[in-house]
Amino acid sequence: MSAVPLEAPVHAGGGGAGGGEAVHGAAVLAPRARLFPALAAVYRAQLSRARVARIPLLFVATFQSIGIMILMRGVVDGGGEARAVVAGSSVLVVAFVALNLLAQYFGQLRADGGLDHYATLPVPPAAVVLGAAAAYASFTVPGTVVTAVVGCTLFQLPLAHLWVLVAVIPLAGAALAGLGAALGLLAPRPELATLLGQLGMSAALLLGVLPPDRLPSVVQYARDLLPSTYGVEAFARTFGPHPDWAAVLLDLAVCAAVGVVSLTVATMAYRRAAVR
Template structure:
């Protein structure tokens, strides 16, 4: 009797194809389930700008630019940080992590693909908020193309942080609380100009991942923006985003292993 020949194992799934599959699946799910919340996030930010218009003059002053830039990035914080923290917190509590752990995809694909989908979902709301705010405060519209960089970079940083909070929180209630606190920090520290804040609060503002996206967007709302400052802030935002997504990937692996053992 001839010895049986073992069948070769299937090739390992590569990162990018699996990441794309997770991204498309999560984006389709978010499109159906999160559209009402995107409207809430957008209307919330526009409402803040209308409210602040009663105390902040129009024009290219620091206050007007901070309100518009901070309110625009707040849409990203609401969806990519707050909702993603809740999503992963509930996923971990319900055992959904077990399902993802059985899929033949790298851990990084699940964390990064989900974060990218939630960040992409914010694009319409951010654009509507930025354009509406610029018109409301009589700010130039020519530099808003920088949103093409601000949205993915700030989205990566905030989505990575939201995913990590949801995965590391021991209970879904704490994940929801952390997401809400993070969004509140983005609101309170992002909408007001740094020059009006006490020194300790400025330090907290520097630690917030969305700060550098807000600063880059606020700079291009000047008549003559300092492009060196814009590039520097976007570079810091990219570095913070890479660290946040790395943390999210580690948190996902940790959560998946803890569920197994």
């Protein structure tokens, strides 16, 4: 290996005047894409994909949750169990889209070389991961709201505090989308990413929708480990006559913390997947 004698003159590539940095004797580098504009661009591009590819899946997610609530109507008898079912089914829509579909998307993108496109653009890894995660979390909004409204009607729960979804969807969305992105990017093969996404969603279904009191204690611990649980609990608490807002905030804070950790892991996984 030898040192390369290079007398390459400075060549301003694409608006090098703004933001480019010069290394001694080397060409001026084009500026990097900044985090927020890049994030916005990825978000917008991902949202536009919904029109082409995602809408049928969003219907599936919503109908699945509504179907589960209809099934559970014969099992639970109002009260706390009904709240858990409605909250669990609503957050299940988030788990389906943000965790399962995003894990599949990144698994596929990584497997067939799609990541090369992003990796050869001067874009911060966090912008790609956060933009995609935010878009997938946004996809869940209509389905989650529809599920919550239908559930409240089915089980005669008050609609008064449904506004809390404004906090539940983005925070549970961040936690689950971060997990989905990390699983998709870390899985060595796309089939494994799909499998892990499906498993995560099944866990969210079983541990989130079924009322916790009836579960064996081992399963209850598993339930505590799943980030979607905290979104479910926060949402379920608001159906009561006098919601414990401090507990709601605490649950949401757990979601936010898991979101930060999982999105950081996903960003690191992206960096690792991009350069092999």
